[in-house]
Amino acid sequence: MSDEKAVSIPQQSGGTQAKDAGADGEILLKVTGLQKHFPIRKGLLQRQTGAVRAVDGIDFEVRKGETLGVVGESGCGKSTMGRLITRLLEPTAGTVEFEGRDITHLSTGALRPMRRDVQMIFQDPYSSLNPRHTIGTIVSAPFRLQGVTPEGGVKKEVQRLLSVVGLNPEHYNRYPHEFSGGQRQRIGIARALALNPKLVVADEPVSALDVSIQAQVVNLLDDLQEELGLTYVIIAHDLSVVRHVSDRIAVMYLGKIVELADRNALYKAPMHPYTKALLSAVPIPDPKRRKVKSERILLKGDVPSPISPPSGCRFHTRCWKATQICRTTEPPLLELRPGQRVACHHPENSEDQAPQDTELLTEARQAAAELGKSSDTSSDK
Amino acid sequence: MTAPIETTGAEAGAQPEAVLAGVKKSQIEGRSLTQIAWMRFKRDKVAMAGGVVVVLLVLMAVLSKPIQWVFGLDPNKFNQDLIDPALLAPKGGWGGMSWEHPLGVDPQYGRDMLARIIDGSWVSLLVAGGATMLSVLIGTVMGLLAGYYGGWVDSIISRMMDTFLAFPLLLFAISISASVQDGFFGLDGLPLRICVLIFVIGFFSWPYIGRIVRAQTMSLREREFIEAARSMGARGPYVVFRELLPNLVAPIIVYSTLIIPTNILFEASLSFLGVGIAPPQASWGGMLSNAVDLYTADPQYMFVPGLAIFITVLAFNLLGDGLRDALDPRSK
Ligand SMILES: Nc1ncnc2c1ncn2[C@@H]1O[C@H](COP(=O)(O)OP(=O)(O)OP(=O)(O)O)[C@@H](O)[C@H]1O
Ligand code: SF4
Ligand SMILES: [Mg+2]
Numbered sequence: 001m002s003d004e005k006a007v008s009i010p011q012q013s014g015g016t017q018a019k020d021a022g023a024d025g026e027i028l029l030k031v032t033g034l035q036k037h038f039p040i041r042k043g044l045l046q047r048q049t050g051a052v053r054a055v056d057g058i059d060f061e062v063r064k065g066e067t068l069g070v071v072g073e074s075g076c077g078k079s080t081m082g083r084l085i086t087r088l089l090e091p092t093a094g095t096v097e098f099e100g101r102d103i104t105h106l107s108t109g110a111l112r113p114m115r116r117d118v119q120m121i122f123q124d125p126y127s128s129l130n131p132r133h134t135i136g137t138i139v140s141a142p143f144r145l146q147g148v149t150p151e152g153g154v155k156k157e158v159q160r161l162l163s164v165v166g167l168n169p170e171h172y173n174r175y176p177h178e179f180s181g182g183q184r185q186r187i188g189i190a191r192a193l194a195l196n197p198k199l200v201v202a203d204e205p206v207s208a209l210d211v212s213i214q215a216q217v218v219n220l221l222d223d224l225q226e227e228l229g230l231t232y233v234i235i236a237h238d239l240s241v242v243r244h245v246s247d248r249i250a251v252m253y254l255g256k257i258v259e260l261a262d263r264n265a266l267y268k269a270p271m272h273p274y275t276k277a278l279l280s281a282v283p284i285p286d287p288k289r290r291k292v293k294s295e296r297i298l299l300k301g302d303v304p305s306p307i308s309p310p311s312g313c314r315f316h317t318r319c320w321k322a323t324q325i326c327r328t329t330e331p332p333l334l335e336l337r338p339g340q341r342v343a344c345h346h347p348e349n350s351e352d353q354a355p356q357d358t359e360l361l362t363e364a365r366q367a368a369a370e371l372g373k374s375s376d377t378s379s380d381k
Numbered sequence: 382m383t384a385p386i387e388t389t390g391a392e393a394g395a396q397p398e399a400v401l402a403g404v405k406k407s408q409i410e411g412r413s414l415t416q417i418a419w420m421r422f423k424r425d426k427v428a429m430a431g432g433v434v435v436v437l438l439v440l441m442a443v444l445s446k447p448i449q450w451v452f453g454l455d456p457n458k459f460n461q462d463l464i465d466p467a468l469l470a471p472k473g474g475w476g477g478m479s480w481e482h483p484l485g486v487d488p489q490y491g492r493d494m495l496a497r498i499i500d501g502s503w504v505s506l507l508v509a510g511g512a513t514m515l516s517v518l519i520g521t522v523m524g525l526l527a528g529y530y531g532g533w534v535d536s537i538i539s540r541m542m543d544t545f546l547a548f549p550l551l552l553f554a555i556s557i558s559a560s561v562q563d564g565f566f567g568l569d570g571l572p573l574r575i576c577v578l579i580f581v582i583g584f585f586s587w588p589y590i591g592r593i594v595r596a597q598t599m600s601l602r603e604r605e606f607i608e609a610a611r612s613m614g615a616r617g618p619y620v621v622f623r624e625l626l627p628n629l630v631a632p633i634i635v636y637s638t639l640i641i642p643t644n645i646l647f648e649a650s651l652s653f654l655g656v657g658i659a660p661p662q663a664s665w666g667g668m669l670s671n672a673v674d675l676y677t678a679d680p681q682y683m684f685v686p687g688l689a690i691f692i693t694v695l696a697f698n699l700l701g702d703g704l705r706d707a708l709d710p711r712s713k
Pocket of ligand 3: 079080203
């Protein structure tokens, strides 16, 4: 990717240009009511005493050629979601459809052909490459495992892939320990591209990298998408990484999607308080807006345990707008504006969904006081 | 602009992998972890010394018959003329050392000690090596199964390992060795004894290696390259043999090297207790056992086999420690 593009992105105010093509394109991946509960077993008899509700009922779809960014704090189930859609894990409930085909409960054998089309890029470049294999072995593993012989031979194809991701093709017989983190991540990308996949799921692809390298890798992913027409699901724990590459962004909190919107809509007018808090942690790029609002919303407390998530809206223990209804009733994920789905009773930048309920919860009052603002934050927008 | 992306402008201008920009062509050949370990090992003089002694011992064991033939040594030739008939001890003190018999002769019969040490070496190393191989084989398979599959497979195998480790091994070994009769499996005499010893020692010491392989497998299983292989459609056997096993070779080699001396001592103990290698075949443990009976007559007799065992055990331990340091720098 060129620097010119990276610089220009923040200035975009209208809709996405080239990427708009994906907006109403064909649906590649569709997820409905997806759940993953990890049983907690105790004692000698391994009796189940509870469950970690890592992913607890999420719906979304990924369209051909687009990039879906998934963000959320640590432990909110992003990786689990990624492993569910690549079917490294089997869902507890719900369905995963890839190209219209239900793959929710396919066996390892039946999944094999699909594995060619869905590839993963992993978070930790130090653990995602087998230290005992050469780069050539690593990048050619997909061919071996899928029984594919590329045109012109495996070695030539591996060298081509290495040069595509910006590595020296002569390095195919080196070992992972001889490379830096960024280079290793490029090796991981080359491996993911080997079989010409349709969908690439990248689980925090740059979190483990040095800040100066992060941009390079993100830009490489972006370039590759343009060249190869890839579809991405990119997972990240903050919005700064996904903002430039995503067409749409899903915000997760404690196993749920709380907001799913087009990138620009989400940045301009976030509706869910949690999204707003996440956004406030990202430095504001626009100097005009920076003067107006520089308040940073610091969420207090930790993410509650996914073993026994809070009742009603899961965010009510940390939300500064929480009222009685938030504690009792779970807000559904509703399309409050075209292309913007939100699960909140009192959304920002939109009509209140439960206007009758105005009494703030005690914790919320404290939180609101700490933020130094009134309950109707939406008005100052 | 946002924090991490802010650098884009400056960074994009730079060479993507400037790190490798100035690398000479000759340096491009990769150095594997094995080569690096070997370089590290070569620098460890103590371990190298242990390794050299181990190589010499193995050569001595493998070539023990040719060596005896070349030097005209006979471990079973009686030299009654060298024995003082009243004391049963070798004449002339120092265990009968002479130019003809550099390590002396044994009491009672006057057999050449050097020949007997050489002849005993192959038995000791064969039993210890065979038993180690057997335990490594069982231990690796069991450890891999337990570590890779987890769950109830792990529970069963782990309980099994605990049970084996809690066994009164020596008593068990004695009773098995003592109850096996000639003709068992169509074997008799020395080959039968060797097989029984290999089986008993190997079969009861596999949990040591099994536990190590299990723990290593469990930690490797969580690494993302395993997940990467599975996401490309790899099945269990591929993951185990192509992804896991190459990473287990180093710890397996290290712990095998460290188990061998234990097994040498175990063989010696069994022979010492009279249930191991039977006379007239020379064995280090058997010689020690004799030496205890004849302690008053010929105290020097116990030094020679004792020293042989000591040197062998020490050499293997030094080699094993050195290998561990070389293969896993974090352990230092
Ligand atoms: N195999 C598992 N068994 C039991 N619990 C699990 C398992 N994998 C994940 N969890 C739990 O599920 C929850 C979500 O985990 P997940 O790794 O998906 O979070 P994440 O959003 O990716 O976090 P991070 O940003 O730290 O990677 C966590 O509480 C975690 O402890
Ligand atoms: S206002 Fe209520 S529903 Fe909305 S995020 Fe806060 S607690 Fe949840
Ligand atoms: Mg994660």
